[in-house]
Amino acid sequence: MEFNKADAPPRETTDRPRRTRDPDQTRRDLIDAAIAEFSEKGFSGGRVDDIAARTRTTKRMIYYYFGSKERLYAAVLEELYGGMRNAEQALPLARLPPLLALQRLVETTFDHHAAHPEFVRLVSVENIHEARNVAASPEIIKRNAAVIGTLRDLVARGENEGAFRPGLDALDLHMLISSFCFYRVSNRHTLAAIFGRDPLAPESVAAHRRMIVEAVLRYVAPG
Amino acid sequence: MEFNKADAPPRETTDRPRRTRDPDQTRRDLIDAAIAEFSEKGFSGGRVDDIAARTRTTKRMIYYYFGSKERLYAAVLEELYGGMRNAEQALPLARLPPLLALQRLVETTFDHHAAHPEFVRLVSVENIHEARNVAASPEIIKRNAAVIGTLRDLVARGENEGAFRPGLDALDLHMLISSFCFYRVSNRHTLAAIFGRDPLAPESVAAHRRMIVEAVLRYVAPG
DNA sequence: TAGTGTACGTACCATGGAGTTCAATAAGGC
DNA sequence: GCCTTATTGAACTCCATGGTACGTACACTA
The missing domain is CATH 1.10.10.60 (Homeodomain-like)
Structure with a gap:
């Protein structure tokens, strides 16, 4: 029995x-x-x-x-940050014309954030804790800092070819792109509560994707 | 004794x-x-x-x-959200030409986030908790939703006067503005850890402020 | 100047939750 | 088959922490 x-x-x-x-x-x-x-x-x-x-x-x-709980949390962070870098490094930006390359980068950034809300949430959590675990992980820092190198090359190439206006800062541009992609996911719940429209609802996704692409392309345009 | x-x-x-x-x-x-x-x-x-x-x-x-701890937390949220709405409602947007009004709105949003990192952090915290306390506070919702009304008026006026291109969505525009202002504060620590540059350092502040103004104005421009 | 309600302090309780103990079981080498 | 070691599980320990019981002091009124 x-x-x-x-x-x-x-x-x-x-x-x-x-x-x-x-x-x-x-x-x-x-x-x-x-x-x-x-x-x-x-x-x-x-x-x-x-x-x-x-x-x-x-x-x-x-x-x-x-x-310990702390070290498990650190392992989780490494895991998630790892996924992010892979998506970005898989892009063949150097072979595309600058404007198109930038558009692809924005779209990839957008899509990755949209597809991985856990990543976004964990980064928010990490910031509440003053990024102690990210700061303590050379691996995370190295891989992510590399993304900026790629963007810096693209910015330089765009300027040289006259596709972008001069004076752009790669890091600031990265922040402009990431901020919107991140925010609509990280602040999804307060936005939905206050404005009654879920930013992750299908009808918003396409509009947001077009919007951030358009905003970035207009921002880098000459003149 | x-x-x-x-x-x-x-x-x-x-x-x-x-x-x-x-x-x-x-x-x-x-x-x-x-x-x-x-x-x-x-x-x-x-x-x-x-x-x-x-x-x-x-x-x-x-x-x-x-x-209870929970109700104290709720009181804190109401307090901080209150400060935000006051800053925005104090602006005399209706009396300014659309482009200038929009610029003022962006600058005010930027400045308020920069001046109140506790607010930004608390909103992040609230989103981790799925905005349960914001959703439960009609007061917070009402006041903040009102901001969108103001922006909607401005968008309509800008379109009519030909200062803005047609088809802009007020809520999406609000998100574009807020996202950058919020992100550079909310993600300050991971950004600093990864890129070695504190986004709240004085030399970045002015550049960021100019950048988000420029990006938004270019985004709404006709053509 | 006693009475009363609001504001406050001390000491305590109950328990949730991180971390441990200790033994058991599987896998593989000999 | 037997010994060794890498995994695993149930049942703990113990303390930090949210919450409370209870008593006291202040200030206002009659």
Whole structure:
């Protein structure tokens, strides 16, 4: 009666037969669960017990693999920042005419933020904590700072070819692009509450995408 | 020995003689302390004991005046959102030519965000919590939604006078303006960590202010 | 100048939640 | 088969923290 293994699995979160002894999978599951938890509730609001409960394993594993709540959070950040850089570096900007390259960059930035609200939320959380974990991760810094190099090249090329007006600052331009893409996701809930229109609703997405492209292209145009 | 009142005050947090029985001041002090605490640490990260420790009064008073940590947080939000609307409604936009009015609006928005990082941080915190407290406050919603009305009028006037191109959406335009002003403050720390340049440093402020004005004016220009 | 309600302080409670203990079980080498 | 080591689980510990019980002091009124 107690150990009825035959006709029903004794206890299973999902119906997938749980793979015993799969450290990689266990680690992966914990990271995914932590991404969800921390991006929904923040660092202090996120609960270690709840993260464990989102997986098929137990809290013990968090401490086995990561050592502390803080270090799990740091691992989550590295993971998410990693995804961002990949998207941007996959673009063949150097082979496109400057205006088109810039348009592609804006669209990619827009799409990535739209597709990864957890990333946006975690960056918000990290800023509340004064970016202590980002500052402590040379890996995150190096990869992300590289994005600016690419944009700097593009700006220089655009100026030389006369497609862009002179005097543009690559970092400021990066901020102009990111700010809108980030804001409509990060501030989605206050915007929806105050103005009664969800900025992530399908009818807004296309309009916003066109808008930020248009705004940036007009901003860099000569004259 | 025990009640030595004469030659030394028995216990004093600051050297200012504590005003007994000043409910308004006590309440005010608690709100100010809570603004600082919550904007530095978030809602879950903020400690009721620490808020009390920032004042000359005690934790008991938080519960006396506000009832709970949650309601204190809600009071803080109302307070900060209140400051924002005042700044915007003080502008005499209707009397200025459209382009100039828009420029003033952008500059005011920029300046207010720059001057009130606690506001920006609290709005970020609120978005992590899915804007539950903003959504529950008709007062906040009403006042802020009004801002859009003003902008809608301006957009209509600009279109009629031919100063703006047709087809502009007031809410989207508001988002374009706010996003940059908000982002450079909200994401100050990750930006500084990754790019090694503090967006709130004096040499960036003027450049950013010019940039968002320029970007918005170019965006609304006809043609 | 006693009475009363509002404002305040001290000491305490209850519990949620981060982190640990300790033993058990699987996998693989010999 | 047996030993070793990398994983795993249930049941703890313990303390920080939100919240409260209870008593006191001030200031105003009659």
